[in-house]
Amino acid sequence: MVADVISGSSWSFPHPRSQQEVAFHSYLTTIPLPLPNDVNDVFEWKTPDCTLNVFNSRATWEVLRPRQPSQAWHDVVWFKGALPKHAFTMWVANYDRLPTRSRLISWGLAIPATCPLCAALPETRDHLFISCPYTGDIWTQVFARCNPPSRMFADWNELLSWIRTATSKRKVLLRKLASQAVIFHVWNQRNNLIHNATALSATTVFISLDRELRNLISSRRTKKHFSSLMALWIR
Ligand SMILES: [Zn+2]
Known part of the structure; x- marks a missing residue:
């Protein structure tokens, strides 16, 4: 004293x-x-x-602790009940920092620029996750369970807007979970194709995405907004 x-x-x-x-x-x-x-x-x-x-x-x-202002996108990336590996990939993708071929080339790597999934257009984030026809097939199956947008998103911001404009909290939650799952599984499949030469169809990727999402929803069924989510997803 x-x-x-x-x-x-x-x-x-x-x-x-x-x-x-x-x-x-x-x-x-x-x-x-x-x-x-x-x-x-x-x-x-x-x-x-x-x-x-x-x-x-x-x-x-x-x-x-260091502090930053809240980011406008935080609700779509970090939320209760998200699967950490999905949220992490979404977070990195949101900053456009996944090592897509366009980014690797901008760092000086001598590699082909084309998207490995469709082999047609340069692999940028928005192409890979939004406009690539391969990913489009996966989105089509997701839209059948989450209400499609009036037209396919043109870019990343439109994807974020679509997630937020669902008509109820549980529908927003389902769109968030499903979108993160699409980003994670497409990125995973893209890496599989490049590094392990494993080519899977969009339908096969959707089946594993679907299984993972069902397990996720089922394991969180006692949490708020999750209890009736399975009925929305499997309808
Ligand atoms: Zn493509």
Whole structure:
């Protein structure tokens, strides 16, 4: 306690044992005594928002952690019940930082530019996940369960808008889960094709996407908005 090292009208410290302590003592001699010697003092932990007399790791972390403004897309990427591997791939795709062939070429790699799934157009993020006919076949099966957009999305922003414009919270949730699953499975299949020469049809990819989504919904059936999701997905 501070009171323990005040004697009369001056500081009374034990003998310093390190150079830091010497520096600390000499600093304290430059400031006035904070208390009269007959007053009991207490610990206080202060943050900009509150003062506590017990240490609170959460409040401390909130003060120390780096902060960024909320991102407009966060609701589509990070939400309760998302599958972490799907959300992570969605997050990286949202920043357009997946190593698509267009990006690899921009880094100087001498590789073919064409999309490995359709072998027709350059492989950019928006082509691979939105306009590629291979992915289009998967989207068609997803739309049969999630209400199609009036026309296919032209770019990434239109995909995000479509997810958000569903008419109820559980439909938005289903679109979020299904979209993340499409992105994850298409990226997985694209890598399989390039690195393992494993060519699967869009229907086969959709079957494994469908199975994964059913398992996901089933395992979370006690959570809010998940209980009736299976009926929406398998209709
Ligand atoms: Zn393609």
